[in-house]
Amino acid sequence: MSIWVKLAAADLTDIKFSRLIDIQGMEGVGTFHTLQKFLCTQIEGLVRYEELATASRIIRVSEVKLLATVDLCLELGLLTKEKGFIYSDTVCECLDSFNSLKLQNRKYVKKFREKSVVKEDVSIEKDKGCVSLTSNLILSNLNINNNINSKVEEFTILTPPETEDEIEAEKHLETPGEGKAWEKDNRWVSAGWRPMKRFPLCWLKRSDLVLVIKRYTDAEVQHRVGAAFRVVQGTLEGRKLDMSGSFAKYPSIVGWLTGYVLSDVLRSETEASRLKRVSDPTPVQRTNYPSASNFVNGLVKSVARSH
Amino acid sequence: MGAIWVRVSEEQSNLHKQFVIKNGIAAFGLLIWVKLRLPVANCGLVKKSETNLLTKYLDIKKSQLNKVLKLGCEGGLLIKEPLGYRFCDVFASKES
Numbered sequence: 001m002s003i004w005v006k007l008a009a010a011d012l013t014d015i016k017f018s019r020l021i022d023i024q025g026m027e028g029v030g031t032f033h034t035l036q037k038f039l040c041t042q043i044e045g046l047v048r049y050e051e052l053a054t055a056s057r058i059i060r061v062s063e064v065k066l067l068a069t070v071d072l073c074l075e076l077g078l079l080t081k082e083k084g085f086i087y088s089d090t091v092c093e094c095l096d097s098f099n100s101l102k103l104q105n106r107k108y109v110k111k112f113r114e115k116s117v118v119k120e121d122v123s124i125e126k127d128k129g130c131v132s133l134t135s136n137l138i139l140s141n142l143n144i145n146n147n148i149n150s151k152v153e154e155f156t157i158l159t160p161p162e163t164e165d166e167i168e169a170e171k172h173l174e175t176p177g178e179g180k181a182w183e184k185d186n187r188w189v190s191a192g193w194r195p196m197k198r199f200p201l202c203w204l205k206r207s208d209l210v211l212v213i214k215r216y217t218d219a220e221v222q223h224r225v226g227a228a229f230r231v232v233q234g235t236l237e238g239r240k241l242d243m244s245g246s247f248a249k250y251p252s253i254v255g256w257l258t259g260y261v262l263s264d265v266l267r268s269e270t271e272a273s274r275l276k277r278v279s280d281p282t283p284v285q286r287t288n289y290p291s292a293s294n295f296v297n298g299l300v301k302s303v304a305r306s307h
Numbered sequence: 308m309g310a311i312w313v314r315v316s317e318e319q320s321n322l323h324k325q326f327v328i329k330n331g332i333a334a335f336g337l338l339i340w341v342k343l344r345l346p347v348a349n350c351g352l353v354k355k356s357e358t359n360l361l362t363k364y365l366d367i368k369k370s371q372l373n374k375v376l377k378l379g380c381e382g383g384l385l386i387k388e389p390l391g392y393r394f395c396d397v398f399a400s401k402e403s
Contacts, residue, residue, distance in 0.1 A: 003315045007343070017343070030327070030336030037315050037323075060324060061332070092310055 005040050006092040016076045023072060031069040032078060034059045036088045046085040161206065169209040172196050187250055199229045201236040208254045215258045216265075224265045231261050311347060314396045319384075326382040337375045338384065340365060342394050351397025354390050 020028045038059050039045045047055055052070060056063040070086065073079040079086055161167045173194045176183055187193040193203040204212070216222045232253060239251075327335045344365055345353060353361065353376060362369045376392050379385040385392040 005313050005315055006310050007313055017340075021340070026333040026336030026340065028336065029340050030332035030334075033336070033339040034323070034327075034332075037320065040315050060327070 003040055005037075007036075007090055016078050019076050020069075020072060020078065024069060027065070028069050028072065031061050031065060032073055034061055035066065035070065036091065039086070039088050040091060045087050045091060047087075048084055049081060049086055050084070052086075163210075165210045165213065166206060169206050169213065172198065172209060173204070173206060193250070196229070198226075199233040201233050202229055202253055203250060204253055212254060212257045215262060219262065219266060221262075221265050221269055224269065228257055228261045228265055231264070232256055311343075311345075311351070311397055313342075316396075319396050322383050326379070326384060329382065330378050334375055334378060337367070337371070338379050341372065341375065342397065345394075351394035352388070352390060353385075353392045353394075356391075358391075 017029065020032065024031075035055070038055055039047055049070075052066055053063050056066040059066075070079060074081055074086075078089055080089055161170045173196055174180070174182060176188065176194065182188060182195055187203050192205055193208075194205070196202045196204065196209075212228075213222070213225060216225045216228070235256070236251075323335065326338075341353065341361070342351070345351065345361075349357075358369060358372065362372050365372070376385060380387055380392060383395070385394055
């Protein structure tokens with residue numbers, strides 16, 4: 001999984017960074033940047049202030065140091081705290097690997113709200129084998145909340161599958177760009193999820209599908225992936241989901257597939273292997289197994305000896 | 308106003324973690340500081356010809372800069388090029 005993050009260059013935040021370096025030295029910059037990367041991987045780039053202790057363990061920075069840096073950055077204005085959540089002010093935009101707009105900095109959104117007409121060209125040249133991104137965003141007298149989704153598509157780019165796993169996963173997912181009905185769905189537009197070809201109710205990202213296949217392969221039950229998807233499809237059919245609103249209503253398919261469905265599969269697999277062993281013992285097992293008569297005779301002898 | 312596009316990937320994160328474990332968070336911070344304060348037009352390239360200017364701009368010693376660039380190169384965060392060192396995770400930059 002990779003994410004492209006647009007960071008404000010230092011000339012915009014020079015005084016803030018200089019203060020940070022004066023107080024905490026380069027350690028402060030390193031800690032801030034590590035936290036910033038962590039924020040970019042979180043949903044909407046937010047993390048709860050209370051959950052910073054957990055974050056410190058994930059990013060391997062000591063809790064005390066992280067809290068000190070966060071407090072200083074909040075004071076300096078490199079980070080902002082709103083309703084208990086923290087986000088980075090130097091992150092302008094964030095595009096996730098599936099080419100969908102994942103995060104927009106609040107200031108960035110405000111900028112759109114303030115200006116009635118915004119024209120921006122984002123161009124990343126094809127350089128050093130990197131994926132090119134070219135998009136144009138033109139918003140005119142729009143309410144950003146209502147129209148952002150329709151414009152997100154212009155931001156999207158499709159990265160070709162690189163690894164073998166990604167190529168394999170891509171085969172099972174619907175391909176965008178053919179004007180199909182699902183392409184207007186919020187799950188694709190906002191989150192980059194696509195329906196599977198065989199299981200149309202299962203919406204996943206390519207990276208998610210790679211993860212699921214990897215988990216099943218690691219657990220040596222890769223031959224049961226299809227069965228697991230059938231279970232999920234059946235569950236979703238029973239639920240009758242209304243996806244007219246936010247894509248957040250859609251349940252975490254990956255969570256199911258790598259959680260309870262996988263544990264069910266593993267349990268049934270273990271039981272099946274046990275049954276196989278009991279019903280079809282090998283000749284070696286049969287010869288090694290002690291006979292009941294020998295066992296009883298030995299027991300009688302030992303009791304007689306004790307008396 | 309300027310901005311740089313940086314890639315955050317699992318591979319890069321692992322490299323960063325290893326770099327921090329090996330060289331400490333201060334060295335990592337310095338490397339980030341160099342990345343952030345590079346001219347936007349350089350697209351993540353630290354030019355040899357601009358080393359003196361950069362040290363003044365970053366307010367660090369030349370030996371410090373050279374050392375951290377070498378460490379970054381050893382850690383896989385930078386690639387050595389004829390013109391200088393290039394940051395692997397800076398894809399492009401643009402005046403906005």
